[in-house]
Amino acid sequence: MRTLAILLVAIFAVNVQSARILGLFPHTGKSHQMVFDPLLRTLAERGHDITVVSFFPIKNPPANYTIVSLEGLAAQGVETIDLSYFDIQNKLLNSLGIEKIIKQIFDFQPLADMATAICSNIVDFVPLANAMKKSYDVILVENFNSDCMLGLIHVYGLKAPYISLSSSAMMQWSADRIGVTDNPSYVPLVSSEFTSQMTFLQRLENTILNVYYKTWFRYAIQMKEKAIIEKRFGRRIPDLQEIAKNVSVMLVNTFHSLNGVRPLLPGVVEVGGMHLDHSRKPIPHVSKYFVIA
Known part of the structure; x- marks a missing residue:
């Protein structure tokens, strides 16, 4: 009987099949890739065949981890934020109550220029083309400021x-593609300081920016990326907004105890903290002396 059990275990162990996974991460922000790398490495260590397209290739990858480096196609976003910017206030805009709105709008604008510039470069990148000519079982795509991939x-x-993988809370243009409600009366934007309990004026600001960001993303990024791809390959492609709706699952780097409760669907999975290294030493016992008021 024991021999039969061992034989069955051996048969099923041999019959295990790994997946061929393609990861597409076209953003140049190091902090974004730091969220995804532990997941990608773990998948490879568990036997899956991983091909990762990124501006930040990992060091000492597993044997079944193939790197397609985008280094050199655009400047990498490492330590590029001047925090003194957040201390600057415009008295006129502040008195009118629109300073935060203007700041949020201008903060997002560079993301459009970055997305279209990278898209213009990667459509001609031969290593990426070679990787995408192969077959895969599943594809992981970063969902941030670009749909070029x-x-x-x-x-x-x-x-x-x-x-779809997000290194932050869900972006304003992401909810529609998977059917999640983002009613601005109680769902604050990722760029705002609001909670679900908003005053009338806060709801008004939240609504205006919700409409603006969706319009901005469509015309400043999606439509331009579509034109770039069509020009490069000489043929029409479907609307990127429609292609985006084919997403099967969306992994979001949030957790409801920190980011607040949101109306989600089974296709949206909160994975906040998946990038943390749990092998490190636990918090010292001295922490028990701190009391949260």
Whole structure:
């Protein structure tokens, strides 16, 4: 009987199949990639065949971890934020009550220029083209300021389901693609300081920016990226907004105890803290002497 059990275990162990996974991460922000790298490395260590397209290739990758480095295609975003910017106040705008609105709008604008510039470069990048000509079981795509990779997935005819990864809370233009409600009367924008309990004026500001960001993303990024791809490959492609709705699952770097309760769907999974190193030493016992009032 023991021999039969061992034989069955051996048969099933041999029959285990790993997945071929493609990871597409076109953003130049180091902090974003730091969230995804532990997941990608763990998948490889558990036997999956991983191909990762990124501006920040990891060091000492596992044997079944293939790197397609985007280094050199754009300047990397490492330690580029001048925090003194947040101390500067405009008295006129502040007196009118619109300073925070203007700041949020201007803070997002560089993301559009960054997205279209990177898209213009990667459409001609041969190593990326070679990687996307292979077949995969699942595709992981960063969801932040660009949908260029989604257009390329369509161009190269990849049929694998794709999973969207966000290193932050859900962006304003992300909710629609998976059918999540983002009613601005009680769902604050990722760029705001509001909670779900907002005053009338805060709700008004939240609503205005909600409409603005969605319009901005569509015309300043999506439509331009679509034009870049069509010009490069000489043919029309579907609206990137429609391609984006084919997402199967969205992993979001939030957790309701910290980010607040949101109306989500089963297709949206909160994975806040998945990048943390749990092998490190636990918090010292001295912490028990601190009391949260």
